[in-house]
Amino acid sequence: MEHRTHQKGVPKALVPDGAFSYPIAHCKATRWFGFLLLPEFTLLAFSSALDPLRIANQLAQKPLYGWWVLSETGAPVASSSGLDVSVHDSLEQLDKSLTLFVCSGNNGVRAATDNVVSAIRRHARFGGQVGGICTGASTLARAGLLKNKRFTLHWENQPGFVETFPDLIPRRSLVEEDGGLLTCSGGSAATEMMLRIIKDDYGEDFAIAVADMCLNALSGDPKRDQRSSIAKAIDSRNPKLLHILREMYANIEEPLLLEELAESAGVSRRHMERMFTKALGEAPASTYRKIKLDKARALLAETDLSVIAVAAATGFSSASILTRHYKARYGETPYGKSRKI
Template identity: 70%
Template sequence: MPEKPRAAARNRLALIPEGAFSYPIDRPGPTRWFGFLLLPEFTLLAFSSAIDPLRIANQLAGKPLYGWLVLSEDGQPVPASAGLEISAQAGLEALDPGVHLFVCSGNRGTEVATDRALAAIRKHSRFGGAVGGICTGAATLARAGLLDGKRFTLHWENQPGFTEAFPDLEPSSTRVERDGTLLTCGGGSAATDMMVDIIAADYGRDFAIAVADMCLNAPAPAPDREQRSSIAKAISSRNARLLHVLRSMYAHIEEPLTLDGLAENAGISRRQLERLFRLFLKESPATTYRNIRLDRAHSLLAETDMSVMEIALATGFSDVALLARHYKARFGQTPYGKRGKK
């Protein structure tokens, strides 16, 4: 695309909406541009969850911190998986290295990108453009040969089919993955987590929390957490006894049950309990139980004014030191660090 039309397309989307709440930024950088390549049957929720934090950041700052281009292969509308058609502002010819390109796709992520689209994505990367994937966008990046040796993720529902198609590539189970400039997420609200993480890196944690609050998201998202909770994994396993044990774990956080007690309540032996967890959750029941309690501690730290001692007691840890040790191993910082204390 000639430079003038490309610039015109960009300027049209450097939106600064008005709102009742503001959060001024003293030293805004140049407008940072993102491109969202919509592929047929892309997931609408994931796309909108990624684009709206950028709009909110501009609104809060009152400045064009971010701009975005909605792209399709040929500039024509693209049908989402929900049956709605979304208009594109430009075709692939509008790409330039200054745009961070995110590929958005859905359940047919391993097959919908055309050869032309793959060639454009490869060219964009080769000339220094950053790339990423939303929902199953990583499948298109894999087809383009851009994931070798990289950490990445895509929606958990589509990971089995992905690994069949790309046996040498292993997606992570986390909501968001960052490997250099490569950014991928599992879709849904994880797309918001990813964009809020970008905003935090650009303009600081406090501003990012303000954006997250406007999205009604957790004030301190943890992009590296698992896409699915233990109970969701158990539901997909269809194992009634495993579900029974997990429900007991969630019901007894403040006063944890012993593993023998959990097994007895489920009508199985402790050995059977260990086997079930290894088979379906790929970890020991003790690890799962501890992580459930740590996740509760993480939520209480973010959402309440409880002291760390009170949180330790509320999540079944005998003392603060024990909570701090396990919390740091899971989240990379102590409970005091999360609260901004030394």
């Protein structure tokens, strides 16, 4: 990045002061990211991606990461919340050394001009890495960069995306990585995406320290679905499905049998299973188990209960059964450093 010259001046990698530090013994050369802001971009998603880089530098007290914020012309860009955000420079100064993230919002398919799409296509053609934040994947699709790739974008905009690009099917996950292509669905998923990058660069312990500063958690499953079971059930507008889910949430410590859940909604067990498969993509038993595991995770984080007590409070017949399912879902066991059995 030192060779870069332009009118507004090269931004320096920011290393802010902080009360807490996490020394890094062997630092790599500063890794630079570009953030291309498109009109009506989502401010939350952009800041959620940017701040983990700033925090990483603060903790290490070294310039681990740098960021270069761009717009098409170099002028400030209006976010979807109506706030104008200043940038470092115009897209003309794009350097192939940057990993370029396209940031957009609800108007994702139409947010970029043809000139912007061409510039992104050139960037990829000459070896630059690209990614999308929130609906940034829509611009990448217009640039022809998503063919045969795994990618994601915000669930709200996926139906319109599929109508526009019927041959491209987005994933429902929070974060996707396919080779050099990185995409996330926006919001806190942008933080998770950057935490994954930091973990790859400097290890899990450092990434966890950054996550703690973000008041976030380093997830063991970045591919988990963007929406909860309740949110997807509301979207299905199926009152019987919603009724069964409410019964699941209301009966965690002493779970109901599947036959009892079906009977409470006035349907057969087979019909209930078809409803869940159609709306949620999984069997009702799987959904019920996830609800119990989420409650167990909350109890483990927020209380000093033993694992046995948490298992009993969340409807698991033993700590070993809870542990097996917990590790399968979260990639770790429920036993913390000081957690009682």
